[in-house]
Amino acid sequence: SNEAGARESKLPRRMAIELQLDLPAPLARACGVAELSALLDGARSPRAGAPIVLLHGSGTDCDHGSLRALAAGLAARGRIVLRPRLPFAERIRREGRRRPPDPLPRLLEALHTLLAGLPGLHPLLASDSAPVLIGRSLGARVASLAVAAGQPAGGLVWLGFPLHPPGQPQRWEERSAHFPQLKLPLLVFQGDRDGHARLDLLRQALARLPGPPDLRLLPGADHGLSKPRDGSDAETWGGLSAPIDAWLRSQA
Numbered sequence: 001s002n003e004a005g006a007r008e009s010k011l012p013r014r015m016a017i018e019l020q021l022d023l024p025a026p027l028a029r030a031c032g033v034a035e036l037s038a039l040l041d042g043a044r045s046p047r048a049g050a051p052i053v054l055l056h057g058s059g060t061d062c063d064h065g066s067l068r069a070l071a072a073g074l075a076a077r078g079r080i081v082l083r084p085r086l087p088f089a090e091r092i093r094r095e096g097r098r099r100p101p102d103p104l105p106r107l108l109e110a111l112h113t114l115l116a117g118l119p120g121l122h123p124l125l126a127s128d129s130a131p132v133l134i135g136r137s138l139g140a141r142v143a144s145l146a147v148a149a150g151q152p153a154g155g156l157v158w159l160g161f162p163l164h165p166p167g168q169p170q171r172w173e174e175r176s177a178h179f180p181q182l183k184l185p186l187l188v189f190q191g192d193r194d195g196h197a198r199l200d201l202l203r204q205a206l207a208r209l210p211g212p213p214d215l216r217l218l219p220g221a222d223h224g225l226s227k228p229r230d231g232s233d234a235e236t237w238g239g240l241s242a243p244i245d246a247w248l249r250s251q252a
Contacts, residue, residue: 161196
């Protein structure tokens, strides 16, 4: 709507830098794309800290208004934010038709390749510190599985963790089986009306973590962290940049 567009326009805007990551030949064949595109937000700043990698979900692209607003808000606070496209989203962008997400092992391999190549992608991404991984829905799951498998990360932020498919709460144990391996600071934003994470099960799952996470429940919010008829997606997500930035500084 025009109102939503007006709200989004009030957010800090910088032109994102477009980047390309070449995939190794075997992974490129499996993914059906030779390279992944990504958007880089931010500028050199003494406040930057570790670079942030912001991963989209299964139904959103890295240039979706929600992630664009969050990245802009974090960049306005001095952060460097990379928004990569996962392989299935890259194919959607190129072919113009919907595709299901890749199998998890392929997504994990793509993320590992991306993170290993960060310093060579752009000078702003060269850092002595491991990146902070922020994921929306599927992106949160992929990021946490990567960390559980040994991927170094300076912190983990979940934006609506998909603990189970809607209507299948019994899947929560399988999807949280890796939680005991998440030995790093964790910030969780979850809507209390999220059909992908029943709250009683979410609390049981988070109890599997080695240490207590910082859980921020959003009253009335759904899996997209938005509330029906309560502002625009961009406004909601742009508003998450301040608490995320403050949390990261508290962990430094």
